Amino acid sequence: MTSPCSFPPKPTIPPIIHEPQDPNIPPPLPPSPLDLALPPLPCSLQASVPPPPPPPLPPPPSAVEVVPHVYGLEKSQLLKEALEKAGPVPKGREDVKRLLKLHKDRFRSDLQWILFCADLPSLIQEGPQCGLVALWMAGTLLSTPDSVSLQRLVQVAMERGYTVQGEMFSVADMAKLAQETLDCEAELLCGGLGGPNRGRVLQHLITGHPLLIPYDEDFNHEPCQKKGHKAHWAVTAGVLIGVQTVPIPGYMEDSELPGLFHPVPGVPNQPPSFPEESSPGAIFLLSKQGKSWHYQLWDYNQVRDSNLQLTDFSPARAADGRVYVVPAGGVQAGLCGQVLLLRPRESH
Template identity: 80%
Template sequence: MTSPCSAPPEPSIPLRRSPEPQAPIVPTPPLPPSPLNLAFLPQPCSFQPHIPPPPPLPPPPSAARGAPPHVYGLEKSQLLKEALEKAGPVPTGREDVKRLLKLHKDRFRSDLQWILFCGDLPSLIQEGPQCGLVALWMAGTLLLPPSGIPLERLVQVAMERGYTAQGEMFSVADMGRLAQETLGCQTKLLCGGLGGPNRDLVLQHLLTGYPLLFPYDEDFNHEPCQKKGHKAHWAVSAGVLLGVQWVPRLGYTEDPELPGLFHPEPGIPCQPPSMPEEGSPGAVFLLSKQGKSWHYQLWDYDQVRDSNLQLTDFSPSRAADGQVYVVPTGGVRAGLCGQALLLRP
């Protein structure tokens, strides 16, 4: 496959967009308040110091046991917090993966047996265009357990080094430099796409339990699509689902709920499986997370590869929004197209 991408970029330069002048907005007179909405009306401004209400009483023991686990990033997002409360408790990593596999079991080829390798990634909901830094934070929890490094530190260093203006990351090379400095980890920059020899590097890397960072175009359901970079987004993968002809005997157990699915036994050396050939469709799936959902995503490897390989253009809507973005010399094509990052301690 011929890659439309160029070599890794030179240091990034800020791309400044000046907002167009707008006509003054004349506010409409407020409607009379409805009796049902009085509790939600803003209070008049006052110079008196705000006296906080007393803290709420702790929940009863039964409610405390059923409380959902903490999902990072929800403190600042009331909408997501309310959605999480309605959805119920967030499952653990393995439970969420099994939920995903049961939901999509019809996608898996019946002529293959399946082996799941998966690290446990926490969720972090992004605020603004921070998808790349959020993905790096999630990857950092595997490299610097138990909680990695604060997201605020990643943002601070990225801004100080000139990699970003407001959290955006349009350079995989800059992401690698940021990871080395903040996480103290080793990085390998992959160029030329996720196919060919890079495919074997990625799969072997994921089998060892280390994370993969990659940019792609995000569809409405967060899955990879092909929008020429207009929907550029970041994700982190810490797991892979392999379809194989046979499962090695040493070190694997079959899932009691999903026949045909096998897991490596913890603490026991396992024989590496034979990798599916690149031309074999529907045999490799990546387990990934990104900053707009607290759930795992299951994506066909070829779908990710194709999306990553066509990131060529800067989004016209971003170019016209009046914001400042740091884009490398050569644009999105030079900074993201066909590139990914392998991280290890």
């Protein structure tokens, strides 16, 4: 601990005594240019100039809060504050409309589209925190009594032995972490997003509940197939469904984009008929992940296929000298074909 700075005692100014000037003493030298550069102080200030006040003493050790270093949290917070100063994050509906306008060729013109979405905040990750960032974003939709910080999620995950660097290679561990920190219900769904799980996932999303999905991340953050070498996490908070006919009543057409419909808030509506799994390009997941502020629309089958091929641990990570928590059975046992359904805990 650094000791408080000490200062020497204030020198005593001797009294000024006026004596007759000796004629043999030469007159004083003229002032130097440096002295002329500064205006003379008033007499009252020349007589006594008080010293500057000493700096405040450091607080005692008991008053210093020791915060453990959380990998990447500082940068994430800095970026979050920068975004708040720049403006609000685009809401889900507006972000989807932006994507529909930019990539209209990706969406079938023979279908009408119904958008179910929930608004998520954004937080940029630093390091392998994608799963915990996705869980933090999902937590804002779960009606928890108190907001849970990313730092808290990282802390509990480390204490329970789920992670070392912030990585999460186990959907089962993610479920336990969600239940403990967010006081929510977490359902681990095995067997992938297709087959009998497809209807359950879509029904979960249209009711406004979040879904956590591990997948392989491509250069543009979209799902790809790299055998788990680019394993990443995303949170899905909505779905865009293409239908032949929009159920009536309960839906309204968008004022800017004809053919796009939204559920009317507070009005009961009939869920649409889900397209067949063999129908390409008819369902898109509205997702966010920790490397972008914006939502993305991913083809459902593309996400399904990426999630089903997570089998290997990244050779680059294996050689980077860091320690990672990987479950018994590796990435395949921890992530492959698994997703996490999160919903608020039912009150009894």
